[in-house]
Amino acid sequence: MDDLENELQPPVEFNEPNDSLDDTVTPQKKRSRLPLAEPFFVATPKETGFHRTARLCLERIREAMLHHRWQEAAEYMACYPQMLQDTSVVSLGLDYKEMIRRISIEILHHHPKSSMEDYNIIYERMKHSGVKQYLMICLEHSFHLLLHGQFENAKRHLSAAQSWRYGKESARQQQKAKLIQAYRSLLDYIIWCDKKNASRNSTFTDPESSQEMHNYFRQAAVNLKEILKLPGVWDPFILSYVEMLEFYDAKEKANNVLNNYAYDSSFPPNPNALVYLYQFLQRHGASKRKLMKNLKVLCHLVPSHELMLDYSSFLLESEETRDLQKGLAVVLDMLDYACWRTNLDVWKRLKDIIDKLQLSEDWKDVVAEKMAARKEWWAALHFTRFLATEDALQRPQLMKVKAPLSKILCPEITLTYSAGQIIGGEKS
Template sequence: MDDTEASDFSEDERIHRELLESPVNLHFYKNDKGVHTEIFFLKSNRKCLKRIRDAMLLHNWQEAALYYNSYIQALEARNSIKVHPTASEITWRIGTEILRHLPNATADDFNAVYEQLKNNGVKNFPKICLEHCFHLLLNGQMEEAKRQLSVGESWRYGNFSIAQGDTKKLIRAYSGFLDYLNWCEKKSSTAGTDEASRNHEMHSYFRYASVALKDIISQPGVWDPFVLSYINMLEFYNDEDGALQILKNYAYNKEFPINPNAHVYLYQFLKRHNAPDDRLIGSLRILHSLVPSHELMLDLCSLLLGTNHMSDLEEALTVSMDLLEFSSWKCDMKAWSCLLNIIKLLKQKKRKEFVLKEWEARRSLWFSFHFRVHFARIDMMENINLMQIKDNVLKVLGEYFLEYRRYAANLKRKSESKTKECEFRERKKRKVNMEKEEEKKKMEKEKKKKRTKTKKSK
């Protein structure tokens, strides 16, 4: 180690000791002449950030809090010293992360830090208000959360306020969402009361919430919680046409980003209101093109089987096989039973050529993915019923020479032989017990005869 490295190392150790002993003195770091300069200010803050990072990586949250306290006080004391524009963002993210992991952090600590961050981070003021709102909601402080959203929405600061247009829209949307939560609370609390009273209590919340939610979901974006909230209110007031129009726009509007959940919500709404099967199938077909592994694909197969059309039955085979090509479904009994049922129906309707064509296209993948000997061992140990269904699928497909089937047959024979052996042992055991019982009865008779002869002789 040369003299320069040694001096840097000793200087780092000195700063480290100063931080631990008196962390608030970090921003008084001076040069050799004892003068505050921008270079030494930035140098000390960089070292402090490094200490914070190291402490967080090691989960030393108490030590990280000490360094963070020094860092934030340095920013407050900067006065004329220019600070990097991302400093407030770094301060915000680090501070909230440390507080979440401190075991003795209280709600007042969070509130104090958020208020301090708002003063230091003018550019992020609305975002910090929104995050503060989320924290308050987690602690059940609904009114204070609503107030924070109002503060963030009314915030103005030169040109910064113009650039915060999207954030302001999001704040208004969450403000409407809080009105929806209040509406839900009133709905549950007034259940069973007079109808006019219930409408009077709830209608104002509905009006405020619907204006904000309708505004945000009309703009391109992913607004799942807001859409569900608005649909819930419209269904409560029996506005089914309005709710259906919103869900259609959310699912089919080309200006909106692709969102599989939009088609799920539309399908669930149609199903709740007893829509015809062709409309249900249409919504699920689009979902299949987006997420072929979705759990609603079993519903799609069931609906396609119910139409009694050959093309729909063939489509059901494709959908079920697509589903089983995802690892989350490879051991699902419902999915395998559905596939077996579809293959049998197609075979009965003389469409085995289509089944074999579909199978040949996937054969190599399915051998390695479903029917290796390794999977046979696992299925035999964990789910014998699944193994039997998979074996029946191979049997219907005409695949008689697979290792999986041979292994399954061997295990089946072994299982049968064990069963026969157990039955033989059980029969032998019963026979021995019967012989012993007969021997015992015979001895009892002989003893009885001897006692009778003894009595007669006397």
């Protein structure tokens, strides 16, 4: 690496002779007004020649990467990992290792001639350069193999990581070990899916293939069952586990898994968990009461969720006045969000609810109560002259539904949300 020192020296600039200036005058260097990034490392008084060369090499790597000169960056990077051999107190140890790994992978990702073998060499070298990041490097390596369709190879690396032990480091990295276990189970699920699809496309049933497929299910199920005892967000793992359980007709067990995931107080609030449970209940013909109970909790967490259309539909079908009033609140909550402002289905649902409410004498009081907190800003969100023009030209069906509702929802405000007024205003 010392041979690079001369090459890495900054070029020497010579001042052209100027007879009009005295020799004692030192020309001032022009400073750029552009903001410059801080250097990774700066020179220190105790800097050795080795560290100086390494610092200059890193600066050249950085410069080449910033300008997308990947071949040049790769050539310099071939020398820089010698920093891993540095055992002096000046060395930053793990920081160097992490930086070398990230820079190497970034260069390979952009280099036009990089290959899987290059990636494997880098990952294997970094795995054995220290123990503190071993598990995470194994996991990242497996992700890269997955992206290239090498499922069996990725599983082999995760299996090796799962059995990894190194003194006290094993206890410190317990969470990472659980993550390795989870992704290994996910790989078992992927392989199980491949075998399931192959058996479906086959014209005859192969008992040996079915047994092999069931073995992958058991391996994945054992690990996933343990993983899902840990509080956290495990969405892809939950979906994989439930799909396998449904395939083997273990519906009750799948229902329990989803219920625990959605309602266990030790888990963080997760709207997706409620969505998965609702979809499962729908698939298996659950009662309306169970579906509404699930959607009620989801409504509390995400009032703008698309499933609130289902919830308002159930409430609309109910014969109880209380449910109808709740349905009105649900739809109004959806329309509080701009993402639903031009959705015809939501406005139609609102019209249907108000039409049904009008069968009772106090319907105006009910609507006024729900709109009381909205009267200062709701008209500006939905019933402006600009929206009337846009809806009349681009969404005439929406205009037809919204125009009558504007007078019901905002009776105290003079609105211009009317097709006739807009056209008349344009003519005048």
